[in-house]
Amino acid sequence: MRNPWLWALLVAGLTACNAEQSTLHVFGAEARAVRQMALVLTIGAVLIVAIMVALYVRAVRAPEGRLSHDGGMRMVLWLGAIGPTLILTALLIYALPAMRPRATAPGDLTIRVEGEQFWWRVAYDPASDLSPLSSANEVRIPVGRTVIFELTARDVIHSFWIPGLAGKMDMIPGRTNRLVVQAEKAGRYRGVCAEFCGLSHALMAFDVVAMDGADFDAWMARSRAASTGVTASRGARLFDAHGCGGCHAIRGTPHDADIGPDLSRFGERPTLGAGILPPTPANVAAFIRFPQDAKPGARMPAYPQISVADARAIADYLKGLK
Amino acid sequence: MSLHDQDDPALRAAQEDRLRAVWKPPQGLFLRWTDTNNNRVGVWYVLTAFGFMLFAGVLALIMRTQLAVPDNDLVSANSFNQLFTLHGSMMMFLFAVPMFEAVSIILLPQLLGARDLPFPRLSAFGYWSFLIGGVFVSGSIFFNAAPDGGWFMYPPLTTRTDLSGLGADIWMLGLSFIEVSSVAAAVELIVGVLKCRPPGMRLNLMPLYAWYILVVAVMILFAFPPLIAGDILFEMERLLDWPFFDANRGGDPLLWQHLFWIFGHPEVYIIFLPSIALFAMLVPTFANRHLLGYPWIVLAAVGTAFLSFGLWVHHMFTTGLPKISLAFFSAASEAVAIPTGVQIFVFIATLWAGRVTWSTPLLYATGSLAIFVIGGLTGVMVAVAPFDWQAHDSYFIVAHLHYVLIGGTLMPLFAGLYYYWPLITGKKLSDRLGRIAFWMLFAGANLTFFPMHLSGLMGMPRRVFTYPAELGLGGLNLMSTAGAYLFAAGVAVICVDLALSPRRAKAPRNPWNAGTLEWLAHPDDEDWGIRSVPLVESRYPIWDQPDFVRKVDEGRFFLPDAEEGRRETIVTTVLDARPLAVIRLGTPSVKPMLTAIALGGVFIFTTYHLYWAALACGIATLACTLWWLWTGTAEIPEKPCKPIGHGLELPLYLSGPAAPGWWAMFITMMADATAFSGLVFGYFFFWTRHADFPPATMADGPGILWPMVALAVGVIGWLATIGARDIHARGGVAAARILLLLGITHSIVGVGAGLAGPWTSGLDPQAHSYPAIVWTLAIWTSAHAGVAAIMQGYALARSLAGKMNPDHDADLRNVSIYMHFYALSAVVTYATIGLFPEVA
Known part of the structure; x- marks a missing residue:
């Protein structure tokens, strides 16, 4: 009785090649x-x-x-x-x-990731003497080096899961968990929140980029500098005027708030809204005006008062940040 | 009465008329609902639980429809979260556990040759509580107010009132109410198994179903109270802002996870073992031989129960616990497969050794075993911690748990349905429809859940209302959805089969030719349960004891009559079932229903913050309970003894450890003490979490003086009651009354003294987890002091009213049991909050 189904499963499993977010397509x-x-x-x-x-x-x-x-x-x-x-x-x-967890050495890269409804706050080398490098909804790791993730949450329990890299680890308010991993293959992958965390739990993912060691070092150095594309454009002025800087930080501008996601080098991010949308200017503009349409329960307030054209200008400004 | 008398058909007919009159169910549009007979209440219970199962199943179908294709928008995120929360919660709390209790309420008296359970009114109370709580919880979805935090309700998502609405309160309070009714049923079933067996049925002759009931009811007794303790802390945080789970104020979200899973893992076995019990009844019947390895299966059941309390951490493998505890709990989780293996091989060996009669119930049992074995093996996989880190909270777990629950609960229940339907209705279900339904269910379950193993490993997390097309999960999910509809159609076929049953002809008595006592039931069911209570000498008396059925039917065993017009059953000793007494059973009454309604009011009004109405209902609950106890329990009989046949004369009154009431009190207090230990666990859990506990700003805690005063008055109240009990038994009625009065005074003082410690030292329970847990412990014990005063007052009133005397002192003995546990709580509470800060 079950045989036809087993065959169907096998076929479905083989054809549905999901290389981004699967425990079967591993890169760690x-x-x-x-x-x-x-x-x-x-x-x-x-x-x-x-x-x-x-x-x-x-x-x-x-x-x-x-x-x-x-x-x-x-x-x-x-x-x-x-x-x-x-x-x-x-x-x-x-x-x-x-x-037994992988052994770590003092020089190993530490990345602190905090889960929030419904996005990820990322900080590289949070304890280093250099200016800490913060980011959001994207994690970059070097291939072949040991990486220590320090995981916690600010509001509710989340769980940090990059299926192709390692098992998941919960992010619990008041506790900091460690997950030690080593990537083996460069590429773009995807991670998700694995613990139910509220309305848009299903829409809480992030991009994972595994890079060769040298590329990673270069990227880190470049990223510590100010974002390129910070100019006195109309979009930048609107960003200031509508108070976006009250929540979001952009390196190289006076905005350094840490309530919402850090938007430095936003133009480099492969996705919008924590791994859920292609970051086209139209999507970004729509997200600015009505975040809850894309993501029910998102903490960012809606801005219906911003005109479509203005939102598009802000989106263009953000897309230019690299 | 000699054997000879029963030869007279006229005498037998007269006895039957008297029994029929005594056990006549109440008539009338309303009064029929006041019935307490286990046959009726059990059937209501089963039908209600079945209805909730269908409801929860429809919720699952809506979810599967939403997930059929990627990026679907059939239901919103908000609705979807309510759907999966309610589906899981209902299947667990409103179907699986109550269904076991319901089936047991029907079967247990028949299995034990008893006329009814020892506390029929308690069963009715449990049923009405279940119905009210169940409708309250499940109905919330029609108002878009259903709980939406998952059936595990992890804080802080669910405790922060800005992140979760009324649904969380509905879950906590509505289901707490149902937990109370589950514990009530557990008490009833344990006492039924231990005290109401027929003469001669020593523990090792007990039908295996009764063993499993005993094991499972004991598990309920120890598993539900930690959850009740968790519920208390949870609602204190939601309603009063006491920060037990708020990390910013010294709380810890993981405390809830521990309390929840200390309940949650045994829960899995609570709903699985009864199914094994059904197998243990039907496998011997269809193998046409005794079950092989009786002691093995009993030990395996007990072993499973024991181990199941040591596994809870495997639900928390990804919370970052120390690796050594992962290794320990990994090993324990794997070990539970061993007793399960023993139980399964007992069945295989029995079938192998016997002559198998193939039948629809056996078909269902076979299919369930196949599904269960797959679920058990994936269970072993996820018990391996590193594998679990990947599988945890993914669809792999959804597949695993549904294989276990469908193979270990739902399909066995259908096996039991086809097996026991003739026992309850006198009619057989259709073999043809049964087999069609079976294959639909079997194929549907595999088609739904097998692909989920793969979708989980391919990175699909649980509890997502949608998933992106790019992940390539569409095909697998579409298969799952198709399977879910096939499964639902199978359930529909069973419903059709049930609906056609009233039109079918009666089946012969004992249609499967089984050997155990429950099959004495006659197709033309009489409400008296069993014609005469047999002397049991074998595990399969119908097969082994000559002329057994005829002797029972002709009233040739014990208690064949109801001369005094009272409902009665025989009480025997716990280990070897020597007859001890005949007890009078509760008759139909509206009191259990009223008490359930009043208690329901307490929980429901609290949900809506209507505290005055809740308080009024609380007072009504107390009044109903006292009325019920005063008029219906520990009645002094009109004569000390009565003959039950064969020259045996048994007393009509019992008190102390021989009495069912004493056992019920003791068992209830065990549950109470377990809940209390959950709160104490909370105190010490916080202590291990914090380097400074109590925090420096409140280092003195509630002080030492008041806790010690409260402790002293508690102990004095306890000693006074014990003294009253002993002096009363020796005839010192007046002295006993004075001691009771002394006890009441000290209990009342105990209420104030208990609260005075945290009050006078100004501990603010909203400031930190420390004052919050100190207040909670003090309130718990003070409330127990208040109840102690009421109980001592009750005993005093019974004495003054002439309802209690030195030969009939059950009330005072039961109150003494309560006082032991109250004194224990007082010692632990006041030593912990008063003295522990000094030594810590």
Whole structure:
């Protein structure tokens, strides 16, 4: 009965190639180890199901008395108790090493990520002497180096999950959790919030960019400088006039508020609204006027009083920040 | 009465007329709802729980429709969050647990050859509470006010009133009310199993279903109270702004997660073990032999229950707990598979050794086992912490838990439905429709949930109202949706089968040729339960004891008559079921319903912040309870003893540890103490979280003086009551009354002294988690002091009214049990809040 479905599943699974956000398309060492483990566990589970089905069919078909009382008790003892005990003990021993976190050294890159309804506040090297580099809704990591994520939340519980990189870790107000990872392959990926956090929990994702070490270092150096594109444009004036700087920071301008997402180098971001929309100027303008249309429950107030043209000018200004 | 007398058909007919008259259900449009007989209340209970299951199933269908294609906008985020919260909460609290209790209320007396459960009115109270609470919680979705924080209700999302609305209160208070009714049913079932077995049915002859009821009811007793404690803290934060879960004021969101999952994990086994119990009844029937390995399966059930309390942290593997505790809980989570393996292999070995009669119930049981085994194996996978870090809160878990719950609860219930329908209605369900439905359910469940393993591993988180097309999850989700509709159609076929049942002819008695007592039920059901209470000498008496059915039917065993026109059943000893007494059972009454309505008012009015109305309902609840107890319990019989046949003469009154009432009190207080320990756990949890607890600004806490005064008066009140009990038993009625009066005074002083500590030291419960938890402990114990005063007053009044005397002192003995637990709470509370800051 199930066979046609299994085939359909297999086909669907193979055709639906999702390389961005999947525990099966890995780009980190931790996720690779777990995928390996998942394979072993699945094979074991399939074998056990097959054995159980075979035993059950024999049990139902066996004529009365084929199995004596003592034989039955031996079966319960060996197959029901001793067998599972041995298998589970082996499994525990197999899995224990993977529970140990990756070792860290003093110079390792630390990235602090804070979850908020419904976006991500990101800070690179938060303890460094250089000016801290903050960002939002995008995490960049160097390939081949150990990275320590420090995870917490300001409002409610969120969970930080980059399926291709490593398992998830909760972000809990009042606590700071550590997740230590190492990326193995450069590329663009996606992370999501995995703990239900309110109205737009489904719309809380982020972009992950794994870069070669040298590229990453260059990017860090470039990013610590002021955003390019900070000019006295109409969009910039409107940004000031409507008080956008009351919540948002842009490096190289007087705006350094930390209520909403940091918009420095906004033009570099691959998505808008924490991983949910393509960052076209039209989308940005619409988001400025009615954020709740794209993202129910978003904390940013709506600005219906900003005209479409003005919103578009602000969007163009933001898109120019690189 | 000798055996010989029962040979006379005229005598038997006269006995039957008397039994029929005594057990006649109340008639009339309203009065019929005041019935308390387990057959009637059990059926209402089952139908109501079934209705909630269908309702919650429809919610799931709406969700699956929304998720059928990516970027769908059929329902809003707001509605979707209400849908999944209510779906999970209803299936757990309004279907799975109540359904077990409902089925047990119907079956237990029949399994034990009892006329009814020991406290029929308590069952009715539980039912009405369940109905009111259930309608309140589930109806909220029609007002767009349903809870929307997930069935786990994690704070701070749910405790911050700016982030969550009335729904959170509806969840907390509505379901707390239902938890109360669940605990009430658990008390009823435990006492039923321990005290109301037929003579000769020693513990090791008990039908396995009764063993499982015992195990599961004990689990309810210890699992629900921590959640009730959590609910109390939760509502204190929501209604009064006491910061238990607010990290900015010394609280911690993880405290809720611990309390919730200390309940939540045993809950899984609370709803799974009863299904194994149904298998344990029907497998021997269809294998045509005794179940093989009776002691093994009992030990496995007890072992599962024990282990299930040590696994809760596996729901918290991603909260950043120390790795060593992950390893420990990983091991414990895997270990629970061992007793489960034993139970499954007991069934396989029994089928192997026996001669299998294939049937629709067995088909369902087989299908459930297959689905359950898959769910169990993915359970072992997620018990491995590193795998769980990926799978946790993804659709992989949705797949896992539905395999477990469909294979471990829903399908077994359908097996039980097809098996026991003839017992309840006298008619069989259609084999043909049953099989069609089975294959739809089996295919539907696999088609819905198997793809979810993959969609979860492909990165689809749980509780999302939509997902982007780019992730390539559309195909898998469409399959799941199609499967959900197929599954729903299968349920519809079963409903059609049930609806056709009244038109079908009666089946023969015991149509499956089973061997256990419940199949004595006659198709032309009489309300008296069993014609005469048998002497049981085997686990399968219908198979093993010669002429058994005829002897029961002809009243040749015990208690074949109702000479005094009273509803009665036999009470036996806990271990070896020696007959102890005949007890008079509660008759139909409106009191349980009124008490449930009043108590419901307390919870519902509190939800809407109508505190004066809630207080009025609280007073009404107390009044109804006292009225119910005063008129219906510990009645002094008109004669000390009565004959029950075979030359046996049994007393009509019991007090102390022999009495069902004493056990009920003791068990209730165990639940109370467990809830209390949940609050104490909160205190010490905060202490381990903070380097300075109490914080420096309130280092003196509530001081030492008042807590010690409260402790002293508590202990004196307790000693006075114990003294009253002992002196009263030796005939010192006047001295006992004076001691009770002394006890009342000290209990009343205890209320004030308990609150005086935090009050006089000016602890502000909104400032920090420390004063909040100190206040909570003090209020808890002071409230218990208040109840102590009422109970001591009740005993005194009973004595003055002549309803209690040295030979009939059940009231005073039950009050003493309460006082033991009150004294224990006082010692722990006042030592903790008064002395612990000095040593910490």
